[in-house]
Amino acid sequence: MVQPDLLYSKEHEWVRIEGDRATIGITDYAQESLGDIVYVELPKTGKAVEQFGNIGVVESVKAVSDLFTPISGEVLEVNAALDADPAAVNRDPYGDGWLVKLKLKDASETKNLLSARDYEKLVTA
């Protein structure tokens, strides 16, 4: 399942841009590949992150997977509810399972991301 109104990275993260704010998470394809998610490690509020840089990990029962930010910015908020309920990333990867909110640094970076249609092609190839 791919959401039409989002942008995507080749590393299977999504970003929703609203004004100068960006919300990021991992895609349905990513959560499905990982399996049951048991732990999420996210950056500290205030941290500056660079597009495609490593900002944490998402761990399933079997695997540790690096998390990369699809866009640059300053961390405004992380999804603290995932501490107690990491499975929300499996249940609702585009909603309750969001990971990080950023203050955008450079909106033009979206040119390096995939549209929903192109991302869908990538995961169904």
Place this chain on the structure above:
Amino acid sequence: MNETLRRTALYDEHRRLGAKMVEFGGFEMPVQYAGILKEHDAVRKRAGLFDLSHMGQFRMRGENVATWADTMTINGVATMKLMQARYNIFCNEQGGAHDDTIFYRLPEERWLLVVNASNATKMWSLLQRHPGSVRLENRHGEDALIAVQGPRSVSMLQPHADADLAAMKYYTCVETEIEGIPTIVARTGYTGEDGFEIFVDGAFASNIWNALLRAHARDGLEPCGLGARDVLRLEAGMPLYGHELTEEITPVQAGQSWALKLSKPAFTGRDVLAQQAERDDYARIAGIVMNGRAPAREGYPVFLGDRRVGEVRSGSFAPSVDGGKNIATVLVERDAATIGAVLAVEIRGARHEAGVVALPFYKRSQ
């Protein structure tokens, strides 16, 4: 996926059930179907169905099998009763483990030996090289192995079997028909639950697999992959070759001294193991429970105070431990393996506290 990978007799069933397939021991195996946590839950509360046909199965025959095998193994073989199953470990000259296995003693001087998939080639050549008049037959990949594991495995398997399964003791086996197909059924497993392992000619494996799923999927029999199996065995404190036992890690270090029979005639590795057990100064496998939510993973360094004392050998989220904790086995120096000791696991550069606990992490209630 690599085209040289072997497939078990149940490969098409796994595909049909939507399993996620991975390479394991040279075979393309299901790692999960519905999800590791759901499958794990089925085995703890109801029952799970596993394809373990990747495991090596060797048939041995002759009046000398027991004395021959006793010279290569740490546990007794000749002392086994008819239709008994027994855990045993083959060691090298330094006491390290070639493999951990199960022997099954069948009628008419026939024996079944089950070895790990990853060690099947090594073990087959070890057996062939070992002098003795024993007839060996390699059934690896020919015979299938299906496990039914969980508290409801007797009630689910019984309607399909001729033998009285409830009357079987743990670690015994019987030659019986399942769905009219000749099999060996053993009350053994690798999950910490009651259960059975069914040895059958690969040609008939799907008949049994499908009959069981058809009859019991509605009552909660769940096909389970290697992912759930690994969590279940770790919770149950059972070693996995390549992790808690290796050519370098001895059975004594791995906490398997209960299987070491120093009173039996000489066997490979005996003196080294006897000395190691006597000195009691060796690094050993211990169980830890993480205090926090970050999982410990294989290879992560382990500290006691500022001193590095070892590393993680297996680690996982464990749903059956204290409502859901991260657990791990660690190979650590003796003083760090004391029950109650507080250790730290280094995870991505940060130290996370963990407490040493007695193994197993999980014990079934009955």
